Amino acid sequence: MPSPHPYEANQSIKLSALRARLSLPQRFPLQTLARTLVHPSADPDPAFNNASLSILGGNLLSYYTSEHLLCNYPRLPIEVVFAATEAYVGPRALAIVASEWGIEAAAEPGGEVEPGLLQFKRLKPGEGIPAALRKQVPWKWNVTQTHRIVATDEFGSRNAPPTPQSLANVPVPMEEAAQSFVRALVGSLHLHLGAPLVKRFFKSHFLSRHLEISDMFDFRTPTRDLSRLCAREGFEAPVARLISETGRLSRHPVFVVGIYSGKDKLGEGAGASLEEARFRAAAASLKAWYLYRPLDVTVPSSMEGELDTTKWKPNMIDCGEVIV
Amino acid sequence: MSTCKSAARISTAVRPPPSLLPRTQIRHESTTRRHKKLLTVQQAPSYAPTRPEPTLIFNPPSSAPSAYHTPLKFLPANDKRRALYASFLSTSTARAHATATSPVAAPGTPLSTNSLLPPRPSASLPPPLRQPYEKKYHLTDVEIKEIQRLRKEDPERWTRVRLAEKFGCSQFFVGMVAKNEEKAAKVSREHERSRARWGERRREARHERERRKELWGRDA
Numbered sequence: 001m002p003s004p005h006p007y008e009a010n011q012s013i014k015l016s017a018l019r020a021r022l023s024l025p026q027r028f029p030l031q032t033l034a035r036t037l038v039h040p041s042a043d044p045d046p047a048f049n050n051a052s053l054s055i056l057g058g059n060l061l062s063y064y065t066s067e068h069l070l071c072n073y074p075r076l077p078i079e080v081v082f083a084a085t086e087a088y089v090g091p092r093a094l095a096i097v098a099s100e101w102g103i104e105a106a107a108e109p110g111g112e113v114e115p116g117l118l119q120f121k122r123l124k125p126g127e128g129i130p131a132a133l134r135k136q137v138p139w140k141w142n143v144t145q146t147h148r149i150v151a152t153d154e155f156g157s158r159n160a161p162p163t164p165q166s167l168a169n170v171p172v173p174m175e176e177a178a179q180s181f182v183r184a185l186v187g188s189l190h191l192h193l194g195a196p197l198v199k200r201f202f203k204s205h206f207l208s209r210h211l212e213i214s215d216m217f218d219f220r221t222p223t224r225d226l227s228r229l230c231a232r233e234g235f236e237a238p239v240a241r242l243i244s245e246t247g248r249l250s251r252h253p254v255f256v257v258g259i260y261s262g263k264d265k266l267g268e269g270a271g272a273s274l275e276e277a278r279f280r281a282a283a284a285s286l287k288a289w290y291l292y293r294p295l296d297v298t299v300p301s302s303m304e305g306e307l308d309t310t311k312w313k314p315n316m317i318d319c320g321e322v323i324v
Numbered sequence: 325m326s327t328c329k330s331a332a333r334i335s336t337a338v339r340p341p342p343s344l345l346p347r348t349q350i351r352h353e354s355t356t357r358r359h360k361k362l363l364t365v366q367q368a369p370s371y372a373p374t375r376p377e378p379t380l381i382f383n384p385p386s387s388a389p390s391a392y393h394t395p396l397k398f399l400p401a402n403d404k405r406r407a408l409y410a411s412f413l414s415t416s417t418a419r420a421h422a423t424a425t426s427p428v429a430a431p432g433t434p435l436s437t438n439s440l441l442p443p444r445p446s447a448s449l450p451p452p453l454r455q456p457y458e459k460k461y462h463l464t465d466v467e468i469k470e471i472q473r474l475r476k477e478d479p480e481r482w483t484r485v486r487l488a489e490k491f492g493c494s495q496f497f498v499g500m501v502a503k504n505e506e507k508a509a510k511v512s513r514e515h516e517r518s519r520a521r522w523g524e525r526r527r528e529a530r531h532e533r534e535r536r537k538e539l540w541g542r543d544a
Contacts, residue, residue: 214391219541235397241450260449264397268389271540274453279540287391289398295405316400 001111003043003119009034014116022101022201028192036184039120039177042109044168050184051164057187061089062154064202064301070315071297073213075290077321078149080216082156087211090155094179097205103181105174120177121169130170136160195304214287221324222282226259226266229289229322236262238285240278243268257281290321463493468501475502 009015009030019026019033040049065088069081076084087093098118109119123129136159139152148156164180190198219225226238238259247253257277258268267288269280298313306312396409463471471491474482475498484495487502522530 215543217542222541237456239456240453242453243450257453258450261397263449264395266395266397270388276537276540278453283541284389284391285395288393288395291392292394292398292400293392295403 002045003038003048003109004034004111004113004115006031006034009115012114012116014114018101018103018116024189025193025197028189032188032192033185034115036181036188037103037115037118038109039118039172039180040164040168041121041170041172041177042119046165049164049168050180053184053187053191054164054180055183055187056190057183057185058089060186060190060198061094061183061202061206064199065089065206066154067299067301068207071299072293073291074294074316075292075318075321076213077217077290078145078156080213080290082148082154083216084211084213086155087216088206088209091161091175091179093209094182095175097209098178098182103178105177118174118177118181120174121171123171123173127171130172132162132166132170133172133176136162195301199301214291217283217287217290219283219286222279222286224324225322226282226285228324229286230261232322238266238282240281242274259285286322460492463491463497467491471498472502475504479504479507 012030012034015030015033019028019030024033035048036050036053038049040046040051043049046052062085065085066081069076069084073081103118104116105122106113106117106119107122109121113119138159140147143152143158148158152158153161167176186198186201189201223238230236230238238261240257241260243256243258245253245255248255253272254270255272255274255277256268256270257274257280259266259278259281267281267283267285269277269282269284271277271280294316296313297315298311299315303309303312394405396406396413399406399409471487475487484498487498488495491498519527
């Protein structure tokens, strides 16, 4: 037997402890929890490994994450949306979540192994990365931004990730197995306990992880972008104004520059030179534009199965980022 | 009550013409006591509660504004925060104008300069870094042809700077309408040659400066 018998799951202390640790109700069966811990590399049989569950869970995770980002930050540039999605539910983030839940891996998969351990075929040290895990052929040879938005996965990746079933009997790193477990757990929760509980689970385990979206920007020409933005939105042209300064002729001067459009201040930045302060102030103004959050947001998934549609408020849709 | 004199009175650069009037005693500000008195800065207004009962004091240290704080201009038309911001702005301005200034910081005294006190709110904006200008769009096709001809004939004489001065446009515009690839390549070769003469320290310093500059747009 490549993986433990489902019967053994009921006797497993580790699985009960894991279910209690994640505050899952008793009606979530331990057999399913045991199945989510079996990676296709340990057991190629699709009826006993977590491949199908992880596909379902991955789709749910990306749906809830992207609706959260798009509804709460309607003006985010698409690159930042991709990066933020990856930071919330990317493979590495999921592997970290699994290790925070206390998931331990079995040294070698097999039928006699304790079912509460993560089972996958380990990549031996010194062994090269197997072909299935190496960079796949691109989705399309000419990967444009539009194609990345419309046709690729939720992270906008340039190469297709390996499908779970293609990893059958292939040695994989622990990160791959751990992320497939987290996805499969979300998928099985959806099947056994329903969408409302999955949404609560997602909120408490994934959205609660702090992500500083304001640090994910990388502006190259913020002053140009900002004047394009002001022209597009019909504001007065931005003007950099010196709010305060100290030590202009010293070794460490500090200038505080604000960007004004008409009488309104858009952003403020401090720097050791006038140019730096102006650049930073323009970047801060652009961030102030992109990081706009509407006050009350109803995400689409919150209306699933609701009969009373009066609670629904249409979300803001922005016309898009500044293109220079 | 105030013993402070205006700066014009302190300065002794211009001596008044000798007069026949009897000399009177002049009190200069050059005593320790008066100088110390000048430095007495008035309490920040938010630390002076207006009511006798205990109140909440909110006086955060000056720091860079949060990027999540959307300015009024960037809010969509139907956002509730627009009304809130507008009402806050009007009340805070009215309050600041109503707060009495300390007599030592009254206008006409050395303390009224804003180097020691936080600036009082006023309708005037801070000075611009560069003077804002209106785009003129005044060059016609004939002049653009002329720019191109001059640049093509003698790129050494008619540089971007000289053409911009002559036609009253920006250097960027000259580069846009009359691009001279050979001259650009030549200049970049010259720069390359002079860069090759740099020592290790200068090269590293320039490299570090470029890397720091990349960070401006990333961690701002």
